[in-house]
Amino acid sequence: MYLFIFSVLLIIFQYVNSKSIIDKYEEDIKTFKSKIAENEKVVTALEDQNFELNYFNIDRNEDALSYFEAQGYNTDQLIPAIIDGLYKMNDYEGEEHPIVPYVSMTDSKLLINKIRILNHRWIVANFTDGEYWGEIFVTYSIDEENNLKYKLVEYFMYPKLG
Missing domain, CATH: 1.20.5 (Single alpha-helices involved in coiled-coils or other helix-helix interfaces)
Known part of the structure; x- marks a missing residue:
């Protein structure tokens, strides 16, 4: 129990x-x-x-990618080459940047920091010398020898605040 x-x-x-x-x-x-x-x-x-x-980005722009593919370009190689071409401009001698129309107002060089390829013709990029910064609007094209050509269209530098 x-x-x-x-x-x-x-x-x-x-x-x-x-x-x-x-x-x-x-x-x-x-x-x-x-x-x-x-x-x-x-x-x-x-x-x-x-x-x-990402709407204005070449990776999402089928028309821009189709444009390059129709001309026989491999976009997986071309797009990094376009970006690298602008970044290579950061390696310059003297005070004048090859595409940025300003001269550094500090001891540093003006450098392109960020690049956005909008489509098969337009690029927006920003630049700075560490203290001052601005943006540029660039067009680009590929010539008959497959060389990239960049053309500055519009630019501005932000005023220093304070």
Whole structure:
């Protein structure tokens, strides 16, 4: 009889203990599901924002890529070559940058920092000497000998604040 009562008490204890553990797990699952739903909304919003920010980018411009492919260029090699061509202009002697129409007002050289190729003709880039900075709008083309030619179209330097 004592064994039976002890067994029943043990079973009741295990049932109550298991039920509380299961209830806690179910609550944790609900919490994690709500956090996952919130994070999925954030990811979707960030993906939409990323799509909008990359709208003016040659990687997303099928017409510009098709233009180069129709002329027989491999865009996987051409696009880095276009970017490298502008960055190579940062290696210059003297005070005048080959494409930036300003002279550094500090002891540093003017350097192109960031480049965005918009399409098969236009580039936007920013430059700085460490203290002053600005942006340039450049067109580019490829001549008969497959040389890249850059032409400065528009430029500005931000005024120093303070």
